[in-house]
Amino acid sequence: MSNENVVGILSKLISCKSLTPEDDGCQKYIADYLEKLGFEIEIKKNDDVINLIARYGKSSPVFAYAGHTDVVPTGDLDKWKSNPFELTEINSKLYGRGTSDMKGSVACILISIKDFINSNKDFKGSIIVILTSDEEGPAQNGIKKLVKDGDLTKHNIDMCLIGEPSSKKILGDTIKNGRRGSLSGKIIVQGIQGHVAYPHNAMNPIHAFSSTLKDLVNKEYDKGNEYFPPTSFQISNLNSGVGASNIIPGQLDMDFNFRYSTETTCEELMKSIAEIMDASNLKYTIDWHHSGDPYLTEKKELLNSCVKATKDILGIMPNISTDGGTSDGRFIAKICDQVIEFGLINESIHKINEYTTENDLKNTTKVYTQILKNIFS
Ligand SMILES: [Zn+2]
Structure with a gap:
């Protein structure tokens, strides 16, 4: 050849x-x-x-x-x-x-x-x-x-x-x-591990996080424009629990990603997430990874x-x-x-x-x- x-x-x-x-x-x-x-x-x-x-x-x-x-x-x-x-x-x-x-x-x-x-x-x-x-x-x-x-x-x-x-x-x-730009984040919500039969001694992070999760998913981050579809928020991993059926988990981890339009910025998206999380009274940490404007x-x-x-x-x-x-x-x-x-x-x-x-x-x-x-x- x-x-x-x-x-x-x-x-x-x-x-x-x-x-x-x-x-x-x-x-x-x-x-x-x-x-x-x-x-x-x-x-x-x-x-x-x-x-x-x-x-x-x-x-x-x-x-x-x-x-x-x-x-x-x-x-x-x-x-x-x-x-x-x-x-x-x-x-x-x-x-x-x-x-x-x-x-x-x-x-x-x-x-x-x-x-x-x-x-x-x-x-x-x-x-x-x-x-x-x-x-x-x-x-x-x-x-x-x-x-x-x-x-x-x-x-x-x-x-x-x-x-x-x-x-x-x-x-x-x-x-x-x-x-589109790409911004990823990892949220860790802290609970208190315990026995499922004694929930008053524990704090279930799945329950505590559920309404906040809905807020994160339902929020309209922007409407997009002539060239870009609206910014999308997607959860890629959501983990909690140790595998046993009688344990309330002590922690919840969530990975998510934004594919975002020119109608918003990396900073604005971080701020939006922080506002929703802060309104929740959850004990949490968040790590960001910005891979491109x-x-x-x-x-x-x-x-x-x-x-x-x-x-x-x-x-x-x-x-x-x-x-x-x-x-x-x-x-x-x-x-x-x-x-x-x-x-x-x-x-x-x-x-x-x-x-x-x-x-x-x-x-x-x-x-x-x-x-x-x-x-x-
Ligand atoms: Zn290639």
Whole structure:
């Protein structure tokens, strides 16, 4: 299999066992490829994470493509149709861990850039490729740190396309122009353990917390807006009790998460929760973990280029959306006011038997090439 077509490149990338935060040679391969096209290569290592910043051109506008080379674990190998680290075609589907999320997209952008540069030698502007091996894990030493350390500032990026798998059912049906913020918390409610037959000597935290729980769930945190659904509060874990049927538990733990819109802030949400909890007279503690602010791209140049390319190449009018989980877009949005996500179909990502198709890879490549043409014409 030739490494110069999109399937060949994907095959090479899939054969690297880049379980997060490993890169296992992906970025070396990509850097060599881009260097041959005339890119300047910068490697930034942060602990066990490897990041690549490759730039072609010196002038503006500056278009960046951002992505990741790491993948999530395979899960039970026996349930895979084939070796997840060997791109395998079965019934027109290409199986392998990372095919859709997101080595497939990386392979597409490499071909697109080559095609574009070869036929537009003197285009005015610059192309930057930013890759990290730390997106699927804690995501502390990847794009987040590059932004924080100012490694990207000097590049004055005007717009950034993130190749995350944004499509839902068919390629091109969804482009993301923002993401909700994510805020998690853990509440521990203190009770007094005792015998169920002597409740006056105990304090049952499940009973004490029940009405407060209802208040937390029923509260309207905001109404959302044109781009975002209303902020959602979701409980992920609720635990109390020691397993015995004759013991009143001494403690209740609850984990929850907000996916929040641009109509509220992390601080406002923390305040709302504190108000509800404080009104309850419960003895409690709360720990917060904020993993990302919401962002929204309202400036239209990149988005329009992507919508137009999708319509022209795929014949589809994409839905513009902000749903789904967080991505590295939340970090890049701090230094760049146009960030969108467009990539392959996300139906099989993180699952056993993750796959894509040669057709989708070829079409994504065409769309990416057309985006470059639209931007630099
Ligand atoms: Zn991804």
